[in-house]
Amino acid sequence: MPGDHYQVSTAPPGRRTSLYSLTDGSDVGPEDEDPRCGPSTPLQRLHRSMCTDKKVMKELIIGHRVGFYKVRGEIGYGTFSRVKLAFHALTKDKVALKILDKPRMDVQAQRLLSREICNTEGLQHPNVVRLYEVVETPCRLYLVLEYAGGGDLHTRICDHGKMAANCCKVAFAQILLAIKYLHNNNIIHRDLKAENVLFTARGCVKVADFGFSTRVSSRDRALDTFCGSPPYAAPELFRDESYLGPPVDVWAMGVLLFFMVTGTMPFRADTLGKLRRCVLDGSFAVPPWVQGPCQRLIKGMLRPLPQDRHAVDQMLGCDWLLPVEFPWPLLGPEPAGWQNQDEEEEVEEEVRAGLEELGFTREHVRNHGPLDSRSPVTGAYRILLHRTQRSRGCETVPVVRGMVRDPKREGLRAYRGFRHTSKFCVIS
Structure with missing residues (x-):
């Protein structure tokens, strides 16, 4: 089941890869860019800066950037975690970054974390916080969650x-x-x-x-x-x-x-x-x-x-x-009354168009399924999907009307x- 195991993978010897590569050979390095192919996409520019820009690379090393996210100030903390505000570098959406130090986590804490990821993986409800993506480094695990800015x-x-x-x-x-x-x-x-x-x-x-x-x-x-x-x-x-x-x-x-x-x-x-x-x-x-x-x-x-x-x-x-x-x-189990099948198809098409505008190809989407929370493609997809659903009224707050x-x-x-x-x- 997705989320059951979280281990750092290593690349085969002799192959040049990036921690943030989307598919094998799908990213373009600065020396591989062909000016005849036209202007680069936001995704290509972001990947290039993460691989060559010294300032961005330093931010990645010291934790001011995590994957495709720019990290800002702390907004909460727990027994094993801290929560910081962050921004997606491509979509510009705010997210909550739950940071867990793996050396501090015992077996029980790891089991609870795995269960948390599994249980929130596919949840889509206006009144449940969504999980967008999971990013792992050798020392930390980051849960990219929906940001609710109104306090608790x-x-x-x-x-x-x-x-x-x-x-x-x-x-x-x-x-x-x-x-x-x-x-x-x-x-x-x-x-x-x-x-x-x-x-x-x-x-x-x-x-x-x-x-x-x-x-x-x-x-x-x-x-x-x-x-x-x-x-x-x-x-x-x-x-x-x-x-x-x-x-x-x-x-x-x-x-x-x-x-x-x-x-x-x-x-x-x-x-x-x-x-x-x-x-x-x-x-x-x-x-x-x-x-x-x-x-x-x-x-x-x-x-x-x-x-x-x-x-x-x-x-x-x-x-x-x-x-x-x-x-x-x-x-029913799904709060789908606010949209019919035609609207769902429209939402899906709008999300895919947004992904392509950012530089994610249809091949990227095919290679990274909607339940693969460890993929930056899935993270961007879920953020855009949530944004589109909000714009269509899925988070309309209930109202109190006169007594009937x-x-x-x-x-x-x-x-x-x-x-x-x-x-x-x-x-x-």
Whole structure:
């Protein structure tokens, strides 16, 4: 499977190649250029500068350039990685460059990285961060990811407090869409938290960081690895027993929604042991000023028994999210409702035309498949594809419209007139 093995390849003795060559013999060196062939393409000029320009070569050596990317300042960091802003030298698009030092990675970290690459390889959803390319050097591995320039949800709430009701509905609806898409593709995130929910400059939500994700043969397959962030961990994780993946993600979404609407966490403790007891007790209280439908949604996600928790489809149709108008149909694993087959063909043709304008030939595209993330051709292709899809409205943000009367929901709305209490929470 792509992404399972990452080893530095070496060229056969006596053959002149480049680390950034696209196909054997496809690149043109400065001494091979024939003026009778007309002006060189952007790709040829870039490759020539990377092989002969001393300034560019120095930038490659010291890490200011990685492959076809110009590296800028740091925008984040993790346990084993740093994230820097970068630009594609040909398309000029911004990307996020996740940098991992291979000597610091143990076997477990390498396995998680391989799984992250495999799981994100073919994902294309407006609310999931995309993987464009993987670049490897002898000491480092670089994941070229979609750049979301609007910051993360945790920072936004810590800086500005709880979210307004309509903003919360729009953001949470997009998180639900992303998790539905992942689960439909048999991928369990397992590390959903506010720090891993990003925003674009236009307000589109992006679920990121698939380091703890796993792909399962079916959604009812039992898992046994404790991973993720303890404040978002479901009770079955703290009980150190096997668990099903989807309910774990649903519990994390419940914690996330509580944090979004209140600005605080439902389970708080000074130590991990105390936090464990709080989660296992299931003791949390939703502030009474939170809307009743939202309280019921939170309570439905934070039920101690996994089988009692809401399903994702059930949440998408809940009363609280009824006013949210989604930009595409929610049926099927692919969010393809925004374009038909003719439009898909138009998008593909537009992307191929853009590649040819940059200097990538059809032979380049044939020799580097769309799932070959280690290829700079694939990196450019995915960036142009994403840009074209955005221009056609694939990342249109959901909107909150006026409440629509739905006879099927009148029974649920009747509960607004009642007051329910329990030792866990108050719903009004």
